[in-house]
Amino acid sequence: MNPDEIRARIKKLRADIAHHDELYYRKAEPEISDVEYDRLKKSLTELEDAHPDCAQDASADSPTERVGDDRTEGFATYTHRERMMSLDNTYSETELREFCARLEKLLGREELTYVVEPKIDGLAVSVTYEHGKLVRAVTRGNGVEGDDITANALTIKTLPRTLKKGDDLFSQSPDLIEIRGEIFMTTAEFQRINKLREEAAEPLYANPRNLAAGTIKQLDPREVAQRKLEIVLYGLGACEPAPALPPTQHDWHEQVRAWGLPTLEKYWVVKSADEICDAIRELDKMREKFAYATDGAVVKLDSIPLQREAGATSKAPRWAMAYKFAPERAETRLNAITIQVGRTGVLTPVAELEPVHLAGSTVQRATLHNRDEIARKDIRVGDFVYVEKAGEIIPAVVGVNTAKRAPECVPFVYPEKCPVCETPVVQLEGEVALRCPNRECPVQVRRRVRHFASKACVDIDGLGEAMVDTVVEKGWVRSVADIYRLRRDDLMTLGKSVEKSTDNLLAAIETSKRADLWRFIHGLGITHIGASASKDLAQNFRSIDALAKSKYEDFILEKKTVIEGIGETMALAIIEYFNEPQNRMLVGELLALGVNPTPPPERSAATSALFAGKTFVLTGTLPTMTREQATEKIEAAGGKVSGSVSKKTSYVLAGAEAGSKLAKAESLGVPVIDEAEFVRMLDGGGADTQAV
Numbered sequence: 001m002n003p004d005e006i007r008a009r010i011k012k013l014r015a016d017i018a019h020h021d022e023l024y025y026r027k028a029e030p031e032i033s034d035v036e037y038d039r040l041k042k043s044l045t046e047l048e049d050a051h052p053d054c055a056q057d058a059s060a061d062s063p064t065e066r067v068g069d070d071r072t073e074g075f076a077t078y079t080h081r082e083r084m085m086s087l088d089n090t091y092s093e094t095e096l097r098e099f100c101a102r103l104e105k106l107l108g109r110e111e112l113t114y115v116v117e118p119k120i121d122g123l124a125v126s127v128t129y130e131h132g133k134l135v136r137a138v139t140r141g142n143g144v145e146g147d148d149i150t151a152n153a154l155t156i157k158t159l160p161r162t163l164k165k166g167d168d169l170f171s172q173s174p175d176l177i178e179i180r181g182e183i184f185m186t187t188a189e190f191q192r193i194n195k196l197r198e199e200a201a202e203p204l205y206a207n208p209r210n211l212a213a214g215t216i217k218q219l220d221p222r223e224v225a226q227r228k229l230e231i232v233l234y235g236l237g238a239c240e241p242a243p244a245l246p247p248t249q250h251d252w253h254e255q256v257r258a259w260g261l262p263t264l265e266k267y268w269v270v271k272s273a274d275e276i277c278d279a280i281r282e283l284d285k286m287r288e289k290f291a292y293a294t295d296g297a298v299v300k301l302d303s304i305p306l307q308r309e310a311g312a313t314s315k316a317p318r319w320a321m322a323y324k325f326a327p328e329r330a331e332t333r334l335n336a337i338t339i340q341v342g343r344t345g346v347l348t349p350v351a352e353l354e355p356v357h358l359a360g361s362t363v364q365r366a367t368l369h370n371r372d373e374i375a376r377k378d379i380r381v382g383d384f385v386y387v388e389k390a391g392e393i394i395p396a397v398v399g400v401n402t403a404k405r406a407p408e409c410v411p412f413v414y415p416e417k418c419p420v421c422e423t424p425v426v427q428l429e430g431e432v433a434l435r436c437p438n439r440e441c442p443v444q445v446r447r448r449v450r451h452f453a454s455k456a457c458v459d460i461d462g463l464g465e466a467m468v469d470t471v472v473e474k475g476w477v478r479s480v481a482d483i484y485r486l487r488r489d490d491l492m493t494l495g496k497s498v499e500k501s502t503d504n505l506l507a508a509i510e511t512s513k514r515a516d517l518w519r520f521i522h523g524l525g526i527t528h529i530g531a532s533a534s535k536d537l538a539q540n541f542r543s544i545d546a547l548a549k550s551k552y553e554d555f556i557l558e559k560k561t562v563i564e565g566i567g568e569t570m571a572l573a574i575i576e577y578f579n580e581p582q583n584r585m586l587v588g589e590l591l592a593l594g595v596n597p598t599p600p601p602e603r604s605a606a607t608s609a610l611f612a613g614k615t616f617v618l619t620g621t622l623p624t625m626t627r628e629q630a631t632e633k634i635e636a637a638g639g640k641v642s643g644s645v646s647k648k649t650s651y652v653l654a655g656a657e658a659g660s661k662l663a664k665a666e667s668l669g670v671p672v673i674d675e676a677e678f679v680r681m682l683d684g685g686g687a688d689t690q691a692v
């Protein structure tokens with residue numbers, strides 16, 4: 001390359017990286033995997049190092065010299081007392097050894113002690129305690145100043161408000177201390193939320209890290225509280241008075257633990273590059289069992305005075321290095337690209353692969369995200385592609401082995417028509433996705449009807465997926481309302497001895513007309529509105545008519561949410577849904593056909609007071625009630641049901657084979673009740689009993 005080409009290449013890489021930084025740090029919606037990103041960054045660093053003059057000319061400001069910036073609108077910014085840095089990273093053991101050699105040289109010592117820690121894949125946060133009290137939580141921002149997310153961080157139940165008093169390793173207990181850590185989400189919680197997204201026909205989150213990052217930047221703490229975030233603390237920022245520092249990194253971890261803060265589950269203190277590599281291998285074997293996702297190890301100099309002596313570059317400390325685990329990757333043939341049409345008409349391209357073994361499972365399909373992604377990577381049917389699975393739970397096609405490309409492979413032509421109904425696709429403003437706009441598109445009808453009739457919604461026995469497919473295919477059902485127009489004569493033509501099943505189905509359809517209102521609302525498939533939001537809406541609006549006439553002010557008044565659990569995003573989705581004439585028409589038709597959903601019982605003063613403000617946790621199998629029934633009873637009496645036991649839990653309702661929740665309740669002194677006791681409480685007898 002000549003200097004002009006080098007300059008152009010540097011410029012292009014910088015622009016690409018800036019684009020991905022924006023998506024990753026600010027929007028929490030990256031388009032490429034971390035490995036791909038790291039490769040781009042590495043190419044840029046190498047070019048800049050080899051051609052410092054060109055790097056200078058290309059423009060002074062490079063992403064290799066600054067920390068990715070997460071600051072977003074709507075938050076107050078706060079200046080860190082001590083800068084928050086990034087970490088240099090590598091995927092290679094050799095480079096890790098070079099790092100050790102560099103440090104030894106820099107400090108003029110041969111035998112250094114290191115700490116190997118898990119690298120948690122969340123988002124960086126700095127939590128400040130003053131005189132032992134939590135006063136602030138701030139994101140990394142640009143390293144110098146970050147967004148003040150205190151209100152949101154306070155929804156994290158495992159983040160203590162005060163530091164426990166006890167053995168203090170510090171020479172003097174600090175007046176103010178910034179403790180650095182990572183906010184993350186467990187895989188279980190990630191999957192729970194993605195399931196709700198699926199039900200609400202919304203795009204799925206790719207991994208827990210992005211979801212955690214997106215959640216902490218919600219403007220309404222009540223929305224944050226709906227998703228369970230967690231935190232782990234491992235780093236030391238500013239400390240006042242300054243001479244109070246602990247002597248080593250591993251002492252510091254013990255101090256964090258002694259203060260009662262959630263900290264690393266495991267770390268290693270080691271004395272050589274070989275021992276570092278052994279520790280990393282051990283970590284790789286055990287990391288699956290950790291509560292958080294880990295994408296590597298962080299190697300740090302153990303001595304804190306030596307850390308200070310080594311100092312930092314413009315973006316990362318010289319005394320630490322991240323070693324990242326390469327994601328597992330496989331190469332396989334792309335047999336076809338199929339286009340799926342979702343309930344709301346969104347087209348999603350899916351890679352149909354020659355089955356290949358990857359990270360413990362067989363992968364046959366992988367996401368291709370959207371049209372732009374296919375074009376950007378120039379993915380062609382018949383290509384040999386690389387598939388990766390790392391932090392990403394959903395496998396992704398990350399690139400093409402172009403060396404193996406057959407001459408007959410031609411660029412993929414994205415359909416301009418819906419693959420199902422052939423209606424020309426549209427792209428809504430502000431959306432990357434393409435949609436089939438035809439409401440009568442058979443796939444969409446099928447998916448909408450399936451959803452409406454499913455157990456999670458109106459629950460029509462006998463109208464399972466296969467039956468829905470049949471009645472849609474026959475042309476008898478073109479909308480949800482058509483379910484109530486199904487004719488006995490038609491259904492009888494479906495087989496020889498179908499009399500009984502037909503009558504059962506028609507009876508079930510008849511019964512469904514009086515389904516619970518929340519089930520009906522959920523069944524409409526309004527974007528963002530899952531089961532729990534539907535319950536809140538049913539309780540508040542009490543009829544479908546009232547909900548259909550709702551206005552913005554019914555949800556948001558003076559920037560505050562009116563109905564607990566219904567934030568602005570949901571409010572707008574509801575209003576938009578009922579603004580559509582077809583949707584209003586559908587509701588009108590359903591009512592005209594005799595559908596008359598049952599509103600939830602009025603919370604009379606007496607019953608709602610019974611469990612008002614009380615939170616229950618259910619565990620084990622109850623003798624006569626299902627969990628759902630118990631939940632209904634608790635909610636009807638104004639109480640809440642939560643998934644995990646904390647000090648705030650009022651009662652744990654335990655049945656047979658109760659597990660760890662029972663033990664936790666006992667250790668926290670939360671009263672444990674059985675079903676009989678629960679029923680007595682419901683009858684109004686002794687809601688405050690402590691009996692077991």
Ligand SMILES: NC(=O)c1ccc[n+]([C@@H]2O[C@H](COP(=O)([O-])OP(=O)(O)OC[C@H]3O[C@@H](n4cnc5c(N)ncnc54)[C@H](O)[C@@H]3O)[C@@H](O)[C@H]2O)c1
Nearest residue numbers: 020021024030032033034037086087117118119120124298
């Ligand atoms: N996919 C994309 O488009 C995209 C874009 C930008 C960044 N990224 C990813 O983010 C990385 C860069 O992000 P970064 O600047 O936050 O750096 P980083 O994640 O590589 O390392 C620094 C961060 O690691 C975290 N960390 C976790 N455990 C730690 C521990 N035990 N000790 C110290 N720190 C620990 C801290 O939050 C710290 O800020 C890239 O390497 C890439 O993987 C991806």
Ligand SMILES: [Zn+2]
Nearest residue numbers: 418421436441
């Ligand atoms: Zn269509």
